[in-house]
Amino acid sequence: MSNQSGIPLPSELPTALKTRYKGAVELRRAQADIPQADQYLLDTRDQAGFTHTDPWRVLRIQSEFVEGFGTLADLGPAISVFGSARTKRGTEHYAIAEAVGRLLVQCNFAVITGGGPGSMEAANKGASEAGGLSVGLGIELPFEQGLNEWVDLGINFRYFFARKTMFVKYAQGFVVLPGGLGTMDELFEAMVLVQTEKVTSFPIVLVGTAFWTPLMDWVRSTLLGEGMISERDLSLVHVVDSAEEAVEKIVAGVGSLPRP
Template structure:
């Protein structure tokens, strides 16, 4: 038997599988695939319970996380690269500022963010995902959870983070970025900072957004203010802290207005 196949490790939610026990498709793929016989009519109600269980596990594990920032970026980033070092420094600065660092739990930039937090006394969180190819949780994750469904995992990123930091990455990174921007733009979530790190990498995308989407009226001018672009790790933390301080002041002012209104009405 092929040694590579026998040594391969596959995670499926909380389960660990090896060898011939590894399924050929992922849980997400089976949920979204409409091909095949009509037995999905009987299977889908049971899937709802599994989805519910993932939400319960995530809510239970992260409910007391406190202030947190999600750090996204490519799993393919070389640990010897400048981008990886930048991820470590950002994770470290966030930890020193009192934020837990939440990543996808894998290698590359995710590992860098977790490493920076763990090595500097911060809380290092990894939210992994079942994939057809194995991507194990990196060694710097202190609080970890593996998900079967992408949409459950995304909910955890959004619900328990007060900011997103996005380093260079691929399709998965873009997916997380634009979901966050859309949720903030449509006011589905409280506005919080979204920081892109890497002007050379992200500059072309932002120029296209401005020159194509904005010019053609697909977005509003103020939508461009939802994203901050920088190369400086110190600036990343400054933007996040400043945004949260401003939000705290706004909430205090609103509370004072309500209190004054209540007193006037009595």
């Protein structure tokens, strides 16, 4: 049943409408199943098609960088916070991420996350409720839908590499909470950038010794043990257990308190 204007009543609306974002475009229902932009870019099976589409795709990639640079240019001091999209509300990891966001704002940092659910949502929530700037850099994915409700300034990207540039370019450090493959990707990329001096004075803090110690033990015993890295590389990250310790390490690693 509809009202007299023909507009469906709330009870008639679909309860689980499939939605996906593709940059600034919102896709619903069957349109949400089309391939991702990164898939078009990286899947080289259709070589003939690429000769016709790649030059145009370069312009789209360029537009993502221009949009990101223009939007974040006046952001001021900021910290990127990473963690699992699968972290549940009410868990310890969620509470710590929320506290990290709040404490960073109290130290005059903006908070940047991937804009998704879980730990990202928690950090955005802590930052927003503390009155700071809560930034979300979303990405086109088949299984996540849009930016979380606590993002005050959001950008949706098609391409991972454009988005990842923004995480580093506009942040003075990383706080990394327990997470999966995406979190590991960001962590090791940040370590490489510091190791190769692409970025300087860039603290990286891992929160959760129980979660991170097995990984760091493997890094020490295997990577360092077989000469794949140097002893100095191990000093690139700090492992702590609380939000307070994490923010203390960030402030110390930046070198001085940021501008208010």
